[in-house]
Amino acid sequence: MLKKITLKGEQKKVLFLPPTNPIQIKGVAGSGKTTVALYRAKHLLETQNTLFQEAKIVIFTFNKTLAAYIRAVSPYINGGYQKDSDEIKPKTPDGLNVTIVNFHSWAYHFAGIGYNTTVMQWEQIEIIESIKTSLTSTSSNVLTKSSEFFQEEISWIKGKLFNSKTEYVEAKRTGRGTSDRVTASDKEVIWNVYLKYNQELKNRGKVDFDDYAIKSLQKIENDPFWKPPFTHIIIDEAQDLNKAQILVISKLVSQETESISIIADAAQRIFKSGFTWSEVGLNVRGGRTIEFKKNYRNSVHIARAALSLLANEEDKSEFTDVETALSGGQKPIVGYFEDFDDQLAYLKGELQNIKNEGKISSTIVLHRTNDGVRRIQNYLNNNGLQTELVKSNQAVNYNSDSIKICTMSSIKGLEFNNVFIMDLTDDVIPYPPGFIETDDEFHISTERRLLYTCMTRARTGLYLIGDKDNPSRYIAEIDDDLLNNVTESSSDDDFEDDGLPF
Numbered sequence: 044m045l046k047k048i049t050l051k052g053e054q055k056k057v058l059f060l061p062p063t064n065p066i067q068i069k070g071v072a073g074s075g076k077t078t079v080a081l082y083r084a085k086h087l088l089e090t091q092n093t094l095f096q097e098a099k100i101v102i103f104t105f106n107k108t109l110a111a112y113i114r115a116v117s118p119y120i121n122g123g124y125q126k127d128s129d130e131i132k133p134k135t136p137d138g139l140n141v142t143i144v145n146f147h148s149w150a151y152h153f154a155g156i157g158y159n160t161t162v163m164q165w166e167q168i169e170i171i172e173s174i175k176t177s178l179t180s181t182s183s184n185v186l187t188k189s190s191e192f193f194q195e196e197i198s199w200i201k202g203k204l205f206n207s208k209t210e211y212v213e214a215k216r217t218g219r220g221t222s223d224r225v226t227a228s229d230k231e232v233i234w235n236v237y238l239k240y241n242q243e244l245k246n247r248g249k250v251d252f253d254d255y256a257i258k259s260l261q262k263i264e265n266d267p268f269w270k271p272p273f274t275h276i277i278i279d280e281a282q283d284l285n286k287a288q289i290l291v292i293s294k295l296v297s298q299e300t301e302s303i304s305i306i307a308d309a310a311q312r313i314f315k316s317g318f319t320w321s322e323v324g325l326n327v328r329g330g331r332t333i334e335f336k337k338n339y340r341n342s343v344h345i346a347r348a349a350l351s352l353l354a355n356e357e358d359k360s361e362f363t364d365v366e367t368a369l370s371g372g373q374k375p376i377v378g379y380f381e382d383f384d385d386q387l388a389y390l391k392g393e394l395q396n397i398k399n400e401g402k403i404s405s406t407i408v409l410h411r412t413n414d415g416v417r418r419i420q421n422y423l424n425n426n427g428l429q430t431e432l433v434k435s436n437q438a439v440n441y442n443s444d445s446i447k448i449c450t451m452s453s454i455k456g457l458e459f460n461n462v463f464i465m466d467l468t469d470d471v472i473p474y475p476p477g478f479i480e481t482d483d484e485f486h487i488s489t490e491r492r493l494l495y496t497c498m499t500r501a502r503t504g505l506y507l508i509g510d511k512d513n514p515s516r517y518i519a520e521i522d523d524d525l526l527n528n529v530t531e532s533s534s535d536d537d538f539e540d541d542g543l544p545f
Contacts, residue, residue: 047119047137053335054079058086059126060333062275065303067327071365072349072499073340076306077456080277081113081120083304084141087275089122089134096299100275101142103149103292105283108433108449109456110145113279115441117143146288150255154262162249167194167240174239178232185229192479197237201253202285204260208234256287263294271295275302280455282312289323309361310353311455311496312489334363338499340458342372344525345505349498351522356488374527375498375505379514386465386508387422393506394428394446397461405460406504407433407447409497411472419465420448433457451497462501464494467509469516491517 050058057079060066070076084100091098104110123133150156162170171190178186205211212230225233244250250258263269274297278284284292296303305327338346346367353362380386390408397403408423410416416432423430423446433439433449441447447459451472466472473490477483494517498505507526509518 063300065325067305067332070335071363073338074335080306085120085122099273101273102277104145104279107145108453113143150259154258183232259291271297277304279306281305281307286322336366337368339368343367344374348375348525353495355520377507377526378529379511404444407459408463409451410465460502461504463506465508467515
């Protein structure tokens with residue numbers, strides 16, 4: 044249920060950080076980062092309007108779903124917080140009258156991207172396949188790599204804003220599988236593919252999603268009369284943006300304030316992008332960074348299970364230490380079933396039980412793919428359960444009793460009492476098309492952090508539903524003692540009660 048809350052302690056402290064220059068809020072899942080960001084926006088609105096300059100604030104997110112959720116929450120945001128008192132004295136009515144938008148939607152309009160001119164993933168693959176075929180005389184073995192490899196590499200090149208082959212060749216590309224050793228000569232070939240890919244887009248009058256930031260930067264840099272439109276900028280889930288996108292956003296804030304509030308959690312980075320602060324010229328060192336370590340969302344059992352999964356990450360250097368603030372609750376449930384139909388039957392039964400207990404409000408079902416989401420919705424609707432898709436282009440009533448359904452990658456920043464994660468099968472997650480090599484540690488790590496992010500959306504009830512014969516490798520990475528295996532106990536009961544003499 045959406046409702047008003049009261050900030051305390053470290054959360055309240057963020058409101059009174061200086062309204063100039065960049066700040067970073069690093070926080071663990073469930074620490075209230077997004078909520079605090081909204082209250083900071085409200086506080087800036089109430090305190091930074093002057094006779095000479097109106098406070099103009101924008102909140103950027105990475106995906107449309109989170110932007111829509113923030114808009115749904117915004118009517119409940121109140122101001123009036125006092126620095127040295129717990130008394131709240133609002134100066135304006137509840138609500139947050141600011142621009143809330145995801146980066147690509149904003150850049151689409153700002154850069155003037157034409158309708159139906161953005162290439163989809165399948166078109167990118169088609170173009171790359173054609174280019175690879177035309178280069179068959181090239182001796183480099185790198186052309187034997189999948190088109191998805193080249194697609195990802197092209198996206199990385201654009202996100203890093205490399206302008207020359209030398210920049211690309213000299214750049215370090217870490218995080219790939221142990222068998223993936225791209226040499227300097229390989230990079231020469233990749234750069235050639237990149238140039239031919241861009242030329243083909245130009246010939247077709249098309250752009251890709253990574254071009255949105257590049258075209259936005261070009262528009263700003265080519266405008267001699269450019270004036271930043273915002274006095275304060277807040278970026279939520281900043282860890283999923285790339286260098287080009289962050290650079291664009293940094294050029295939208297007034298030079299008088301340079302007020303950018305950056306909300307991030309490296310443990311929840313679910314896209315293969317990333318940037319360093321030195322790359323984008325932002326200084327958030329020392330007192331400009333605040334860490335939220337307490338998890339106020341998840342029950343202690345859910346938090347521990349999620350953390351045991353995250354413990355399998357090799358590089359934890361950027362992670363914030365987690366302190367669980369809640370006690371009690373039940374262990375997350377794990378269940379293994381013969382096939383997806385059996386998973387759906389179990390899901391229906393559990394949802395019906397929750398509904399009968401009057402606790403169906405704030406329940407969501409997740410799947411890794413859009414096709415899986417459609418199958419779940421059709422099944423539940425056909426069995427008399429009311430559902431709503433959480434999608435970027437659809438309004439969602441978060442206060443209703445309908446069962447929400449969405450993809451795993453669309454749930455960033457959201458939270459629910461009950462979370463069901465379906466089809467945890469090794470053929471589904473880690474997502475097979477994302478593998479560049481069979482031992483692609485980068486992809487395996489990214490998908491692990493995606494599952495961690497989804498697990499930490501649950502306040503009190505978490506269900507991990509998988510395949511009996513081919514469960515996702517990530518379930519085995521979670522400490523067994525932290526899970527309640529419902530199918531194991533069920534099979535034991537069946538064995539005891541089957542009446543067989545042997």
